[in-house]
């Protein structure tokens with residue numbers, strides 16, 4: 118192998134490619150490398166970034182969750198409606214977390230205890246939950262009464278908007294959870310070989326329920342921040358989010374066959390998605406083309422991953 | 434006779450490991466050539482190079498004097514080289530005949546000529562003496578029969594060289610015998626056979642010549658196997674003398690530790706009861722399919738029980754799942770490494786500490802120093818051949834993977850009852866005696882140990898007492914003083930009159 122090939126196909130290959138792409142874009146696209154644009158870019162990936170943290174766990178354990186978009190919209194709705202009704206933002210937040218956690222737990226229990234395929238289960242809950250959001254709001258956007266709710270998204274700390282901090286915090290926390298805790302390692306083990314993990318004493322069913330419950334909770338956080346940013350609860354918010362999130366994870370080297378995941382990879386995956394969209398916006402490329410480009414990026418990432426595996430000479 | 438298959442200065446390296454360096458030897462026409470060596474010595478790698486699955490870094494292969502340039506398994510096929518791996522490559526949902534024709538079905542315009550399909554196959558099977566119905570699905574065959582079909586496939590493709598990588602590791606002794614006579618017939622036809630095994634008996638029974646690999650290098654080449662002794666081969670393999678592989682010593686036994694009463698389950702209808710004392714090693718012997726693994730899985734809670742109780746130190750364990758059993762001090766090291774043991778894609782370290790890591794993880798946060806130290810300790814103790822504990826387990830040789838899975842349970846704390854199913858399958862002689870030594874140590878510390886094995890010499894070599902199982906029941910319970918090969922075997926065989934249906938009873 119030449120050293121260039123080694124660099125690109127090695128462990129940190131994606132990071133290297135990302136750095137190169139970032140450099141090229143910074144030099145060629147006007148207005149890209151400005152503070153304003155950078156913050157805007159990060160703001161735009163907050164929802165994807167936060168949800169990707171737990172989607173990574175889900176995929177790493179060989180599961181799948183299509184219901185995240187609906188859950189984000191639903192829990193955003195709940196937060197707005199509950200805080201409007203009670204006059205307390207805190208109660209609104211708690212209600213949203215409970216609802217999100219509940220959706221996740223239901224997913225987990227159905228999948229792990231009743232052994233229903235994750236794809237089917239979450240396809241069902243995706244529709245049910247979206248339906249609930251539409252029913253609750255009668256299909257219309259629900260405005261926020263208390264302006265201090267906006268502050269969740271608008272406030273800044275050290276000049277950087279709060280949602281970006283929240284996302285960064287999640288990256289750190291879930292990176293730690295994945296790499297340094299029994300929970301994270303067991304997640305990866307389940308993905309690698311569920312039966313072997315069970316026989317090695319991992320409570321596989323309980324782990325899976327926890328992973329889905331966490332996923333629901335995290336969706337609720339993302340939903341609240343999203344509602345605050347768009348200043349209302351929108352029943353149609355975050356449609357198609359599940360695909361963007363899964364794309365970001367796959368871009369970041371999370372294996373759909375389970376057992377392989379890294380937080381740094383996922384962060385890079387999320388940023389690549391954000392940059393691609395941002396650059397296309399800056400260059401005034403029509404939205405129609407953006408779909409094509411996003412699809413192509415995903416395909417390339419998967420091909421790269423494939424090349425990397427065969428270069429590493431894996432037997433399986 | 435002249436040399437037919439020749440390896441010339443073959444070298445092959447993986448990141449951090451030189452799997453083969455400068456290996457050269459040759460095999461005569463019509464010879465069965467043995468390939469031996471410790472786990473990780475490079476046997477499978479050499480076979481993979483021969484099969485075109487991996488390409489050598491340097492060196493060449495000559496068949497019948499012609500240099501081979503193949504770059505894929507398909508090319509090797511065409512050159513007449515066929516490898517039969519441990520993981521068999523048949524399609525279970527197709528019939529035997531369909532499998533044998535796969536890729537080049539006879540017939541016209543895409544319509545398969547059924548007549549020819551089964552006709553040619555039955556003739557061929559009869560010719561080489563394989564007693565399998567060509568019209569049954571492969572899924573319904575035993576592992577042994579499937580292996581026969583693989584060999585038949587090789588014969589149908591006019592293979593000139595057939596390589597077998599540890600073919601008998603999951604065969605019953607009867608199935609092995611059938612395989613051996615098949616190999617004898619192939620030898621008479623002039624086929625060159627490369628035979629990898631850790632079992633010296635088989636090597637002496639089958640092989641004409643032998644090559645020993647050590648650390649990827651050629652340690653010895655014996656053109657005539659009748660001129661070497663077992664001890665010589667062992668010392669060539671492991672680089673030291675092993676006087677007595679078993680090394681059993683008298684131990685004092687304590688009070689009853691494990692008591693199993695009337696346990697039964699879906700695959701084990703008749704209730705089974707037995708007990709093991711502190712410090713005792715209880716061997717379970719029986720034919721494949723006798724129900725030993727099912728019994729152990731029930732005790733461990735891996736499968737659902739229909740009834741019965743398990744108690745440890747006089748306390749009944751209500752646990753019915755592996756995590757509970759582990760916490761009550763009962764562990765099971767499963768039989769099937771590939772499906773029930775290794776976690777692919779994860780490191781040796783993670784595979785080894787998957788269960789024990791909770792002991793050094795306050796609040797679920799793993800202490801990486803302790804984890805690493807534990808993994809390194811057992812890598813050294815079990816002599817796992819690897820450049821680093823961070824290596825993906827899938828990159829280890831078969832025997833080394835087995836050692837890692839053993840390490841998983843030997844490193845667990847608070848174990849009172851250790852059950853091991855086929856502990857040394859695919860493991861080399863040197864490491865075997867190492868593992869027995871560890872078992873004796875654990876027993877001396879008061880652990881109750883249950884060893885399930887299909888190798889009679891092994892059970893007789895290390896157990897303090899043997900229970901023989903036959904068709905889901907306990908057929909005999911024999912203390913060490915009364916060990917007798919004939920008696921044990923007789924108890925393991927179903928009914929003498931039914932001896933000819935035996936091969937079907939062994940279907941797993």
Ligand SMILES: Nc1ncnc2c1ncn2[C@@H]1O[C@H](COP(=O)(O)OP(=O)(O)OP(=O)(O)O)[C@@H](O)[C@H]1O
Nearest residue numbers: 447452472473474475476477478828829830831832
């Ligand atoms: N894909 C790979 N990547 C890295 N190392 C590898 C790979 N394949 C094999 N090795 C290493 O090459 C060495 C030789 O392995 P090989 O499988 O040939 O051993 P073996 O003699 O067949 O052992 P066993 O008796 O355990 O089957 C081992 O140290 C193994 O870890």
Ligand SMILES: [Mg+2]
Nearest residue numbers: 476477830831
């Ligand atoms: Mg091997």
